[in-house]
Amino acid sequence: MTLNDVKLIFEFVGGLGMFLYGMNIMADGLQKAAGGRMKRMLGYITNNRILGILLGALITAIIQSSSATTVMVVGFVNAGILTLSQAVGVIMGANIGTTITAWIVSMSEWGEVMKPEFFAPVLIGIGAFILLFAKKEKRREAGGILVGFGLLFIGLSFMSGAIKPYRDAPVFAQIFTTLGSNPLFGILAGMAVTAIIQSSSASVGILQTLAMNGVVTWNSAVYITLGQNIGTCVTALLASMGAHKTAKRAAVIHLMFNVLGAVLFAVPMFILFRLNGAWASSAISSTQISMFHTVFNVANTVILFPFAGKLVALSEKIVRDKEAEVEETTEQQILSHLDNRILENPSFAIETAKREVVHMGELALDSVKLGLTAVATNSREAVDKIRAQEKTIDFMASALSDYLVKITNLSLMEDQSEQVKNLLYTVNDLERIGDHAENIAELAESKIKGEIHFSPMGQKDLEQIYSYAQGAVENAVLARKNEDAESIRKVIKFEDLVDNAEEDMRDKHIARLANHECRASHGVIFLDLIGNLERVADHAYNIAGYVKDEM
Known part of the structure; x- marks a missing residue:
């Protein structure tokens, strides 16, 4: 040669x-x-x-x-x-x-x-x-x-x-x-x-x-x-x-x-x-x-x-079905959904991550809903389910964050980079909503153990602010799923209602305490409940804001 x-x-x-x-x-x-x-x-x-x-x-x-x-x-x-x-x-x-x-x-x-x-x-x-x-x-x-x-x-x-x-x-x-x-x-x-x-x-x-x-x-x-x-x-x-x-x-x-x-x-x-x-x-x-x-x-x-x-x-x-195929755990299902093969195309990878973020949002929303059941009916079953779902939400937050970081290393357009960043922020806010739902479950458990019952007026106020907070999370998830301007407007409206209700209920509750209409120990749980709901609505507002930035 x-x-x-x-x-x-x-x-x-x-x-x-x-x-x-x-x-x-x-x-x-x-x-x-x-x-x-x-x-x-x-x-x-x-x-x-x-x-x-x-x-x-x-x-x-x-x-x-x-x-x-x-x-x-x-x-x-x-x-x-x-x-x-x-x-x-x-x-x-x-x-x-x-x-x-x-x-x-x-x-x-x-x-x-x-x-x-x-x-x-x-x-x-x-x-x-x-x-x-x-x-x-x-x-x-x-x-x-x-x-x-x-x-x-x-x-x-x-x-x-x-x-x-x-x-x-x-x-x-x-x-x-x-x-x-x-x-x-x-x-x-x-x-x-x-x-x-x-x-x-x-x-x-x-x-x-x-x-x-x-x-x-x-x-x-x-x-x-x-x-x-x-x-x-x-x-x-x-x-x-x-x-x-x-x-x-x-x-x-x-x-x-x-x-x-x-x-x-x-x-x-x-x-x-x-x-x-x-x-x-x-x-x-x-x-x-x-x-x-x-x-x-x-x-x-x-x-x-x-x-x-x-x-x-x-x-x-x-490729036959195995006779005794072991059913996948929830964690395994989540990891299989975030398949690295889809990273071959950034657009599809982002869309896949978005689907799982929406799924995480639906779980967080369900935990918020269960919180009202746990508090209103003293349901231990609802408390246990919230705790189980919180573990799944935490796992999803970790898995999604890792997957989104991998996407950031791909060749992305400017608007895609912005969306990935917003999805990362959304994951964090949804994880915090899950934490607040768990806090509510713990307060419900304290209420059950102490055999605490709120006054009819307090119960009615709690259900009202709960409906507002739940509406904020529900529309935030819809906004992320459909990139829907109407859902964003509803989140803003519900978040305002939660803020106003929380301030009003706090004042009324302090007045009831002053008039000896309820016990101080009951009041601590009540105030912690409405405080957690106010923060849930804040996180929903953040999520809607990220979607608004992309539109």
């Missing part, structure tokens, strides 16, 4: 690195540009599989990776956000969306103006200029997309240049003749390369770079491409390890879908190549690889779409 050979190997590896890094930067910029649209996509995923296919294709086209999309789907299924039936459509769509990268790579064959070396440096220059001097977030996103796009093409140019001196080498002809004459070898080669680099888009890009130099034959390209579609399933299969059985089934469906498609195409293509040997051994272009890749994935989806239900049923037979 000469020094020049080493130089060309370095050039190829460097080109591959630039290609992968450029694709990553471009996908990151596209994700940011999509912004809230990515978040809204989650709400559109229903049992309508056609809609799921469209969304899967769109998401993959944006993030430039079917592997990442499928890993997210595994995470969504594991978190209980998607059912297996819903996941099938998204997985099918992801295979179609990944063909976008192949078309971007093949652009260099569409004329001199489209060649990487012609316009890629200009794209990088313009993009870098925008990134350095632009202040607005949207412009900086556009700059990132341009730089990524340019680096992707420069990487392709480096890879192509490194291969060019060897295009007449007998070794290439021998390799692709072997792979083309034996479908199994071709498919295994495609699988192996894709499994190693964990990206079908990148492995197809490498194949297209070889095709640009005229060293890839039609039959070898077809079999390798089919293998690449199977190889991309490895990422999702690895991601499903340690997940629920339902998430494992989603990964298995992805594998079955691509394996069945590869078999359905490999058999007729093998026959066609046998009938026309000249065509089989002729060189294939990068654009023709893009065309086959697209036709395969679209046709595979059309053929297998009617059998989506059968794929789900078959996956359930492959």
Whole structure:
């Protein structure tokens, strides 16, 4: 091996690195540009599989990776956000969306103006200029997309240049003749390369770079491409390890879908190549690889779409239910909902965290409601339930805080960073509401032990302020869930009512004490109760304020 050979190997590896890094930067910029649209996509995923296919294709086209999309789907299924039936459509769509990268790579064959070396440096220059001097977030996103796009093409140019001196080498002809004459070898080669680099888009890009130099034959390209579609399933299969059985089934469906498609195409293509040997051994272009890749994935989806239900049923037979499966604890369920696989996409990760924050809010609200039952009816059962829920609320606060910190380390837009910060603050306020509910439970327990009963007037006042505090928390949770301005206004109204009622009730209670209408020991519990309710309303007000800041 000469020094020049080493130089060309370095050039190829460097080109591959630039290609992968450029694709990553471009996908990151596209994700940011999509912004809230990515978040809204989650709400559109229903049992309508056609809609799921469209969304899967769109998401993959944006993030430039079917592997990442499928890993997210595994995470969504594991978190209980998607059912297996819903996941099938998204997985099918992801295979179609990944063909976008192949078309971007093949652009260099569409004329001199489209060649990487012609316009890629200009794209990088313009993009870098925008990134350095632009202040607005949207412009900086556009700059990132341009730089990524340019680096992707420069990487392709480096890879192509490194291969060019060897295009007449007998070794290439021998390799692709072997792979083309034996479908199994071709498919295994495609699988192996894709499994190693964990990206079908990148492995197809490498194949297209070889095709640009005229060293890839039609039959070898077809079999390798089919293998690449199977190889991309490895990422999702690895991601499903340690997940629920339902998430494992989603990964298995992805594998079955691509394996069945590869078999359905490999058999007729093998026959066609046998009938026309000249065509089989002729060189294939990068654009023709893009065309086959697209036709395969679209046709595979059309053929297998009617059998989506059968794929789900078959996956359930492959990944069977354990006979004595241990039921998950509440803590395990919470951790499974905050699945790290969903961190592949910041918008979806934020939406997932928001769902769990709302769930935490509903638990805190339930604890507040139970507090009135405990105080009004001297219910020990309500006291015990509040304490049990407080442990869950504390666990959720810790788990959500950790998950939100992980999200802050992702590439976020300015408004996303603001929302994550507000979600962290909300978690803290909800945890404090849970603490106050526990304080109320302790006061109720003291009331039960001391056989304390409030006067009819005191009981009526307590129920009134309780309804206000409960209304404040209920609307704060609704405001966080729906980003609803009307709910925010109601929180403000209820918080004012609580403040006024607390001040009025404190004065009236002191007057009753002065007139010896109730005991001092009773009064301490009563004043502590209304004090806790006033702080509950304050925390609800804070939560509504965070939502208002985002609107």
